[in-house]
Amino acid sequence: MATPSDALHPANEDPWRWLVLISCFFAKVFAQGIRKSFGVLLPTLQRQFDSEIWLLGSIVAIVCAVGDFLATLDFLHLPIFKEPRFYVIIVVSSTVRFTHMGWVIYLVPNVENKGIAPLYATLVAAVGGVGDATGKIISGVTLWRELLNSSALWICGMTILSISLIMDFMVTSSFKGMLVLGFFQSLGMGMSLSLNNVVLKDIFGTERLVNVMGWIRFFSGMARVLGGFVVGWIYSSSGYYSYGFVTLGCVQGLGMLVLVIGRKCIPDTE
Template sequence: MGCPIGMMAYGPVTQVLLGTYGWRGTTLLVGGISFHLVACAMLVRLDPSSSSPDNEQYQEVSVNDGDENQSSGEGRDCPDDKTDNSKKSCCDPDHRQNRTGMCCRNIVKAIDMALLTDVRFVLLICARCTASFTYSAWVVYMVSHGQFQGLSEIQASFLPTAFGVGNVIAKLVLPLLQQIGIKPSMTFWACFGAGIVGVSFLLDAFIRPFIGQLALTGFVGVGYGVFFQALDVMVRFLVSDDRFVSVLGWQGMFTGIAGTLGGLISGWIYEWTGGFSIVLCVFAGVTLLSIPFFVTEALYAKRKKL
């Protein structure tokens, strides 16, 4: 919820700062505001009630001489004598190779590369990458597109506000509908959100009035809010709790790459065409491409349960 609320205030506030302090002062102020995240993170502390009670403390364990000699003997890395048996010790190349292989297996296990063989996870990641491809580029070029369509700087600065309002509405309405008994599948909500985003992008490519652009930008925010919320629910229940961190890690890596490519390719298309109309049509097509991924994932999950 914090991202759309910040988006609502970012456009107008940044425009006011630009008119008052210029680019340099605005950048410094925005950077200072962002730096508050570091202070907030440093102030986070564990709840004392969740820590171990006072009676759970480390206790000293007595060790006799025999156990101490045995442990010290096991702790030796290499034997001192040069006998034939030493060739099979831990100093052998074979033993070192085994240790290297074990280390590699532990690394692979830690990053949980087995997730990449999960068909449902791959399909959901592909769907999220299509949305991240368009989302990151849209956030960058939203105001520029409004100015290109004939809006003033002040009018274009309110487009992020409309986007944030629509995103907040989507995030509030979807759980409310679930509470009152309207419970379609998350696949339906994700496809519905992708459809709203795709249609809004197509219309936004040709709408010039300020009210029309404001409304369509709000609908884009609604679509993304429904899309990402439904997708987060599907990903959350895809694996157990102990693998969820790995899921977030892989998801962040692939969506980060998709977002970077989205901004780069959108800039190239703008330079080639001299406008954002074709860019928005590409956005619509890429976003609608997520619908086949969602449908395939739902059919695969249903077939797997049989």
């Protein structure tokens, strides 16, 4: 007879789980690499096609959002719209996706716009990857040690992200300053993105998680498109990406406030 200790033994675990884990890892690497490569290529594409930067950014955002829109087709669970907490999560998740899309596409062009060489600008994106991983590790360890519940930790991540984005205008031509700022922006981004699904599971349970995630991805897809457009449009109008990054920070701050106010709709889960 199998005992509880046998169930936890590695020999009894599904061997395919490692293949699934490795596949998901590389899928994430390639997806993020493709998205961030657009940021590196954006100035070149603008010169090559003599196009407005907001148009190129919008095209990239639409391509990234297609998967979000398609994910909704199989999960049309309309009764979920009767729950007020669902609207809180829609707003908060959409602000996170809006901010993420604008940040990913325009991070490298923003650094170059400050007078920093393209090679160093890509290094800021690389440091951003370290910050993203750090944010995910912090989230996992904090939840594992039960230091904070998921919604409170989500607020912390969005606060870091919002403040670091708003501070973008304070760093003009300092490469070291952009490295530090890029690290904290991606750290907050990593926490905010990784905790999104955790909060959904804590609020709606595993039974309705797939349905809720389908609708969240639909609205998040629209937010992605707006994120890609807004920052590019601000740059085309002003000549500075920093104004767009400050806008991203303000939008993310608004999402954080909505979550703080709406937490009475969200149970305190461990």
